[in-house]
Amino acid sequence: MQLHQLYPFPEERKNRKRIGRGGGSGWGSTAGKGHKGQNARSGGGVPAGFEGGQMPLQRRLPKRGFKNYPFRVRYEVINVGLLAVAFEGKSEISIDDIYERGLAKAGCPVKILGDGELTAAVTVEAHKFSASALKKIQSAGGQAKALGGEDVAEAPKGKKAKAATETKTEG
Numbered sequence: 025m026q027l028h029q030l031y032p033f034p035e036e037r038k039n040r041k042r043i044g045r046g047g048g049s050g051w052g053s054t055a056g057k058g059h060k061g062q063n064a065r066s067g068g069g070v071p072a073g074f075e076g077g078q079m080p081l082q083r084r085l086p087k088r089g090f091k092n093y094p095f096r097v098r099y100e101v102i103n104v105g106l107l108a109v110a111f112e113g114k115s116e117i118s119i120d121d122i123y124e125r126g127l128a129k130a131g132c133p134v135k136i137l138g139d140g141e142l143t144a145a146v147t148v149e150a151h152k153f154s155a156s157a158l159k160k161i162q163s164a165g166g167q168a169k170a171l172g173g174e175d176v177a178e179a180p181k182g183k184k185a186k187a188a189t190e191t192k193t194e195g
Contacts (some may be wrong), residue, residue: 043056098132099132099151100132100133100134100135101136102122102127102136103136104136104137104138104141104142104160104161105140107136107146107148108141108142108144110127111125113144114146115145115146116146116147117146117147117149118149119149119150119151134150134151134152135150135153136148136150136152136153137154137156138155138156138159138160141160142166143164144166145166146161147168147169148167148169149169149171150169150171152170153168
């Protein structure tokens with residue numbers, strides 16, 4: 025016997041409520057909707073989140089910050105270790121190769137992260153590279169090319185990277 029062959033015994037099944045089928049059924053006349061009122065009407069009822077005229081919770085709570093949902097850029101992330109396994113024996117990995125292997129959704133921007141090990145010298149082409157991925161690719165003798173043509177010579181500079189270098193030079 026398999027799961028799709030299981031069934032409840034007929035006496036264990038509950039019949040559905042057949043409303044509006046005459047007074048003898050117990051659900052005739054108003055069909056379980058009571059007398060008059062908003063919920064008795066067709067299409068009646070209150071929308072989700074309606075609190076009877078009281079200011080709804082989603083409007084009472086303070087709103088903070090900036091939401092950039094419609095314009096955010098979502099990167100497909102790939103680890104260096106996965107690249108090493110997927111493209112073993114290949115010296116150049118283009119963005120088209122990544123899309124063809126199904127490592128990233130076609131047309132989406134790709135960011136390479138530094139999890140895993142890379143032993144062979146590989147030239148990798150992607151939209152962005154994390155600092156650790158860049159370090160691993162370069163230490164293996166490879167090259168990282170950010171899309172747009174230019175070579176990525178060193179780790180990307182951000183606020184955190186800038187603050188770290190400033191503290192080193194002061195001390």
